[in-house]
Amino acid sequence: AQSVAQPEDQVNVAEGNPLTVKCTYSVSGNPYLFWYVQYPNRGLQFLLKYITGDNLVKGSYGFEAEFNKSQTSFHLKKPSALVSDSALYFCAVRPLTSGTYKYIFGTGTRLKVLA
Amino acid sequence: DTAVSQTPKYLVTQMGNDKSIKCEQNLGHDTMYWYKQDSKKFLKIMFSYNNKELIINETVPNRFSPKSPDKAHLNLHINSLELGDSAVYFCASSLPSGNTDTQYFGPGTRLTVL
Numbered sequence: 001a002q003s004v005a006q007p008e009d010q011v012n013v014a015e016g017n018p019l020t021v022k023c024t025y026s027v028s029g030n031p032y033l034f035w036y037v038q039y040p041n042r043g044l045q046f047l048l049k050y051i052t053g054d055n056l057v058k059g060s061y062g063f064e065a066e067f068n069k070s071q072t073s074f075h076l077k078k079p080s081a082l083v084s085d086s087a088l089y090f091c092a093v094r095p096l097t098s099g100t101y102k103y104i105f106g107t108g109t110r111l112k113v114l115a
Numbered sequence: 116d117t118a119v120s121q122t123p124k125y126l127v128t129q130m131g132n133d134k135s136i137k138c139e140q141n142l143g144h145d146t147m148y149w150y151k152q153d154s155k156k157f158l159k160i161m162f163s164y165n166n167k168e169l170i171i172n173e174t175v176p177n178r179f180s181p182k183s184p185d186k187a188h189l190n191l192h193i194n195s196l197e198l199g200d201s202a203v204y205f206c207a208s209s210l211p212s213g214n215t216d217t218q219y220f221g222p223g224t225r226l227t228v229l
Contacts, residue, residue, distance in 0.1 A: 032216055043119070043205055043220035044158075051216070088156060094216065102171055103148075103218065105158045 002027045004093050006106035013081045014114050021076040021109045023091030032094040033074040034103075035065055039087045047089075050074060061085070081113045118142050119221040121206050127227045128196055136191045136224045138206030146170075147189035148218065149181060150205040158205070164189055193226075201228045 004025045013019045025031065032051055036044040048059025055067045065076045074091060091106040119140045128134055140147065148171075149161040163171035164183045178194045193200060206221040 034217070036218075036220075038156075041223075043222045044207075044218075046217045046219070049217060090158060092218075102163065103160060105160075108156045108158070 002093070002095055002104055004091055004104050004106040006089075006091055006109045008109050009107075010110040010112060012112045012114060015083055016080050019076075019078050019081045019085070019111065019113070021089050021091075021111060022073070023075060023106055024071070024073045025091075025093045025104075026072065027093050027095045027104070029096050031096055033065075033067060034092040034094070035059065035063070035074075035076050036090045036092060036105075037087045038090065038108075044090060047076070081111075083113045083115050086111055086113045119206055119208055119219050121204075121221040121224050123224060124222065125225050125227075127229065129229055130196055130198060132196050133192070133194045134196060134226070135193070136204055136206075136226070138189045138191070138221055140187055140206075140208040140219070140221075142208055142210070142219060144208035144210045144219070145186060146209050147183065147186075148207040148209075149189065149191050150207065150220075152203045152205060152223070154202070162189075162191075196226075196228045198228050201226055 034049045035047040038044045047063050048057050050057045050067045058064045063078050088108050088110050090108050093104045122137045146165045148163045152158045161175045162181045167183045180192045183189045203223045203225050205223050207218040209218045
C-alpha cells in the first residue's frame, strides 16, 4: 500500500537553531513530493514541492527540502528556526501512476520553536 | 481576494440532521477536493472532482454526497449526521497539469455533531 510516514509527532527546537522535519514515503514510480504548513485554525498552505531536477528544493519562509531517492525521503529543513515557524507540518505525495489526482498526506509533525 | 472559500466556517448540529458545506475557488482550477481532518489532525482525502466529474471516492459512507455544479464549485452534502462526522472539512483545488500541481486549501469548516 502506498503511504507517507512522518515518524515524529512533535519536534522541539530552540529559536535560531537548525530544524529538520522528517518524511519518508512508500510509493511506486517517481511521485511529486510536497510540504504544507498548517497554522492554528487555518487551512493548509503550500511550502514547497519536488517534481524533478535538483534534489534540494527551496520554498517559502526560508524552508528547503532534500529529496533522497535511494532513501525515499523528503526531509524539510530550515537553517535557523523562528518562533513564528511553530505550526503543524504535513508531507504529501502524489503518485503519478494512479492516473487520478490523488494526494497522500502524512500524519503531520507539530513543530515547536522555543524562544 | 480569497482563492478557495468555504461556508460556513462553523457548523453545529444535532445527530440525524442533514447539512451542506459549500466550496468555491476563483483560481480557474480544474480539480477540486474534499478532505476530512479528525481530532488528531490526520488528513484524509474523501472526494476529488475534475471538470465536474468524480474521479476519487475514498470509501466514504454514502451519507456523504459531493456535488459539483461547475468547475469552480464543489459542495458537500451530509445526510443523517453521526457523532463521528465531527471534524474539520477542508476543500482544496489544483491544476494538476505540468508544474502547477499544487493544492490550495480553503480555511476549513469545523463541523460539530451533538
